[in-house]
Amino acid sequence: MAKFGQDDDGLVVIIGSGAGGGTLANELCQKGIKVVVLEAGARQSIGTYIQNEWKSFGQLAWLDKRTTSGTWRVARDFPNLPAWVCKTVGGTTTHWAGASLRFQEHEFKARTTYGDIAGASLMDWPLTLADLDPYYARAEDKMGVTRTNDIPGLPGNNNFKVMYAGATRLGYKEVHTGRMAINSRPRDGRAACLQMGFCFQGCKSGAKWSTLYTEIPKAEATGNLDLRPECHVVRIEHNAAGRAEAVVYVDKDGNTQRQKARAVCVAGNSIETPRLLLLSASNTFKDGLANSSGQVGRNYMRHMTGSVYAMFRQPVHMYRGTTMAGIVRDEAVNDPKRGFVGGYELETLALGVPFMAAFLNPGGWGPDFAEYMDNYVNLAGMWIVGEDMPRATNRVTLNPEVKDKFGNPVPNVHFDDHANDIAMREHAFSVGQRIYAAAGAVKSFRTPPYPSTHNLGTCRMGAKPDDSVCNAYGQTHDIPNLFISDGSQFTTGGAENPTLTIVTLAIRQSEYIAKLMSIRAI
Amino acid sequence: MRVIPIEAQGADVAACHEEAGPVPKMDLPLARREFLRGSGILMGTLATGSVLALLAPSTAWALELKSLSTSEGQTLLAMGRTLFPHKKLPDAVYAILVKDLDAKADALQVLRDGVASLDRDCGGAGAFVKATPARRLLAVQAIEGRPFFNTVRGQCVTSLYDNDMAFAVFGYEGACFEKGGYIQRGFQDLKWLAAPPAEASPAPFAA
Numbered sequence: 001m002a003k004f005g006q007d008d009d010g011l012v013v014i015i016g017s018g019a020g021g022g023t024l025a026n027e028l029c030q031k032g033i034k035v036v037v038l039e040a041g042a043r044q045s046i047g048t049y050i051q052n053e054w055k056s057f058g059q060l061a062w063l064d065k066r067t068t069s070g071t072w073r074v075a076r077d078f079p080n081l082p083a084w085v086c087k088t089v090g091g092t093t094t095h096w097a098g099a100s101l102r103f104q105e106h107e108f109k110a111r112t113t114y115g116d117i118a119g120a121s122l123m124d125w126p127l128t129l130a131d132l133d134p135y136y137a138r139a140e141d142k143m144g145v146t147r148t149n150d151i152p153g154l155p156g157n158n159n160f161k162v163m164y165a166g167a168t169r170l171g172y173k174e175v176h177t178g179r180m181a182i183n184s185r186p187r188d189g190r191a192a193c194l195q196m197g198f199c200f201q202g203c204k205s206g207a208k209w210s211t212l213y214t215e216i217p218k219a220e221a222t223g224n225l226d227l228r229p230e231c232h233v234v235r236i237e238h239n240a241a242g243r244a245e246a247v248v249y250v251d252k253d254g255n256t257q258r259q260k261a262r263a264v265c266v267a268g269n270s271i272e273t274p275r276l277l278l279l280s281a282s283n284t285f286k287d288g289l290a291n292s293s294g295q296v297g298r299n300y301m302r303h304m305t306g307s308v309y310a311m312f313r314q315p316v317h318m319y320r321g322t323t324m325a326g327i328v329r330d331e332a333v334n335d336p337k338r339g340f341v342g343g344y345e346l347e348t349l350a351l352g353v354p355f356m357a358a359f360l361n362p363g364g365w366g367p368d369f370a371e372y373m374d375n376y377v378n379l380a381g382m383w384i385v386g387e388d389m390p391r392a393t394n395r396v397t398l399n400p401e402v403k404d405k406f407g408n409p410v411p412n413v414h415f416d417d418h419a420n421d422i423a424m425r426e427h428a429f430s431v432g433q434r435i436y437a438a439a440g441a442v443k444s445f446r447t448p449p450y451p452s453t454h455n456l457g458t459c460r461m462g463a464k465p466d467d468s469v470c471n472a473y474g475q476t477h478d479i480p481n482l483f484i485s486d487g488s489q490f491t492t493g494g495a496e497n498p499t500l501t502i503v504t505l506a507i508r509q510s511e512y513i514a515k516l517m518s519i520r521a522i
Numbered sequence: 523m524r525v526i527p528i529e530a531q532g533a534d535v536a537a538c539h540e541e542a543g544p545v546p547k548m549d550l551p552l553a554r555r556e557f558l559r560g561s562g563i564l565m566g567t568l569a570t571g572s573v574l575a576l577l578a579p580s581t582a583w584a585l586e587l588k589s590l591s592t593s594e595g596q597t598l599l600a601m602g603r604t605l606f607p608h609k610k611l612p613d614a615v616y617a618i619l620v621k622d623l624d625a626k627a628d629a630l631q632v633l634r635d636g637v638a639s640l641d642r643d644c645g646g647a648g649a650f651v652k653a654t655p656a657r658r659l660l661a662v663q664a665i666e667g668r669p670f671f672n673t674v675r676g677q678c679v680t681s682l683y684d685n686d687m688a689f690a691v692f693g694y695e696g697a698c699f700e701k702g703g704y705i706q707r708g709f710q711d712l713k714w715l716a717a718p719p720a721e722a723s724p725a726p727f728a729a
Contacts (some may be wrong), residue, residue, distance in 0.1 A: 051696070051697035051698065051699055052684070052696070052697060053684075054680065084602050098575075127674075145558075151725045153722075153724045154724070154729075155709075155710060155723055155724055155725060155726040156710065156718055156722065156723030157704075157709040158709065158711065158712035159709055160718070160723060161710065161712050161717065161718060162712070162715065164718040164722060165715040165716065165718075175722060176720075176721070176722040176723070177722065177723050177724070184724070184727055185727040185729075189637075190534055192727045193703075193705070194702060194703030194704075194705045195703045195704045195705040195709040195726075196698050196699060196703035196704065197698065197704070198697075199697075199702075204699045205699070205703070208718040289652035314711060314712075314714045315693075315712070317693075317708065317709075317711075317712075319694060319695070320695075320708060320709040321704055321710070326722075326723075352694055352696070353683050353688060353689055353692050353694040354680070354683050354684040356683075357679050357682070357683035357684075358679050358680075358683075360678070363675075365605045365606060365675055365678075366605070366607075366659075367607055368604050369606065370607050373606070373608065373692060374608060374609075374692070375684070376692040376693060376694060377692070377693035377694075398694070437714065440715075446666075461587075471714055512537070513657050
């Protein structure tokens with residue numbers, strides 16, 4: 001592993017090591033570009049991951065204080081935990097379930113397809129599915145996505161059997177074990193899935209793709225990566241010409257450091273990324289970096305989500321095997337006749353007893369709650385995930401009332417469900433319950449959204465500098481050597497789990513950055 | 523396992539089934555110590571021969587409290603059982619709740635006042651523990667949303683459901699990496715529905 005000097009101003013600094021940052025780092029390193037990755041969290045390994053939900057949560061989750069506002073239920077249930085994302089090398093690719101679906105063509109043209117929806121800030125992406133398809137293909141190959149590249153699908157577990165039986169009885173056609181970045185057979189030096197469950201706690205067999213043990217070691221092997229864990233970035237600095245020139249961070253010993261940079265790529269997930277741009281305000285950029293449009297922090301999306309847990313007379317043992325073991329895709333289409341635009345996916349999900357108690361019905365208690373827990377082995381579960389409407393008022397801002405341990409204002413996450421989100425959730429809850437009823441459920445329960453795992457859109461890409469933060473390559477309109485490299489770039493959310501698209505954009509961005517560097521445009 | 527096992531037990535205590543048996547009398551040295559320190563002790567036994575007894579080093583358990591009295595501990599234990607009534611979950615698990623509450627120094631006054639209010643509602647000192655389950659439920663419903671209620675309910679979520687005894691009672695198998703996961707141990711052993719076709723659910727990889 002390389003060690004570069006703080007005064008080396010010929011390298012690229014990437015903030016964050018997850019799906020966006022970790023992938024971008026490897027792609028740049030493979031092209032011979034020197035990279036420093038600053039990661040706020042510590043480095044774990046498949047050996048140190050813990051198969052206990054609370055202990056793992058303490059090990060991996062981003063637990064720095066955050067505040068919430070708005071009418072979303074998460075603000076009531078988890079006022080200081082708006083998002084369930086990770087602070088560790090590998091970022092949230094340690095925690096993600098592995099679902100790897102391409103966006104649909106119309107989802108890149110949300111404004112054109114859905115029209116002018118009141119109260120939503122819909123916009124078309126500045127790129128199309130055709131632009132991304134070759135990069136999607138490279139991402140799928142890199143991540144080893146099942147049902148692509150001749151990789152067989154994963155075997156379905158008991159939880160999937162229940163979903164399959166119910167969904168097909170209702171006439172759904174596209175029901176299978178998904179496109180998953182989890183090895184169904186050994187590939188790329190990693191083992192096949194052992195069906196352990198605990199996908200959310202870090203995969204102890206390494207079967208699930210995570211940048212921690214794929215992109216990052218491959219980048220380190222080039223000699224071009226200087227990865228610095230436990231280094232929390234507090235500010236991006238610019239020079240008199242308005243170009244990013246250095247990144248200020250606090251290292252693990254509490255010392256403030258300053259790393260020079262030729263280009264800076266921000267991949268801190270969609271809450272920390274806009275927060276950092278806002279924290280970096282200067283006399284030149286009084287509203288924060290790359291924020292001449294006023295869009296930094298706005299259009300925060302979290303996907304329309306919810307879960308359905310159903311009780312059966314006989315055992316399911318849903319926790320055995322891959323957490324997201326199967327999918328129903330038929331409702332992912334855009335069919336406004338259902339009473340909403342956009343679509344949603346239904347994906348199996350399982351929680352262990354500790355998290356089921358915490359998340360089944362936050363705040364719940366009493367005999368009805370206890371009955372679900374008493375019947376834990378007889379439960380099946382699914383997650384619903386659909387496109388939510390971007391709104392300018394759903395946003396990440398700095399909360400001057402609350403400071404973090406470095407004395408900086410913490411991020412506040414404001415969110416109000418759009419009427420379209422509410423109509424879609426109602427539809428999806430109802431379909432989920434019908435699927436389980438068709439499979440013979442005694443009863444089922446509508447579990448409200450968990451803290452957000454899909455955080456998107458707070459530095460959206462767009463064709464015009466006056467209504468977006470970055471261009472189709474994630475390059476900010478205002479500062480040519482400052483890039484957005486995570487899900488913050490998303491113009492709209494689509495119905496699909498976002499990681500594959502984040503990785504795809506990172507691969508594409510790496511080519512663009514390399515080209516700009518070679519022609520000395522940055 | 524966050525239960526303190528104790529070895530020396532009188533015959534009547536060892537024979538006492540915690541749910542049905544007589545309340546064990548405390549011997550003098552313990553009672554004296556409680557008086558000196560202003561703290562309480564909760565005791566019980568796990569039913570012998572149960573799967574839970576196999577998990578514990580001893581079927582008898584006792585929990586020393588740092589701040590709460592025995593009576594306060596018993597009331598909180600009963601409140602935990604009212605909030606999350608699991609017939610199969612032994613008192614030893616609810617005692618974990620009391621232990622974790624006992625460790626919350628900054629919540630002590632809220633807990634003491636709350637216990638007193640539950641007792642008042644049920645007719646006087648010690649009345650909540652002696653009340654019927656239905657009466658207890660009414661008393662707890664009456665304080666839903668108050669700080670005392672929120673403190674105890676919130677603590678239940680982590681104290682009751684994240685321990686080996688709870689896992690065993692609810693049939694959750696916990697960590698499985700050391701056992702090789704479920705690839706050969708029942709991840710698709712459900713027999714009461716037809717198996718999906720291979721195109722939806724391909725066969726497992728055979729090494």
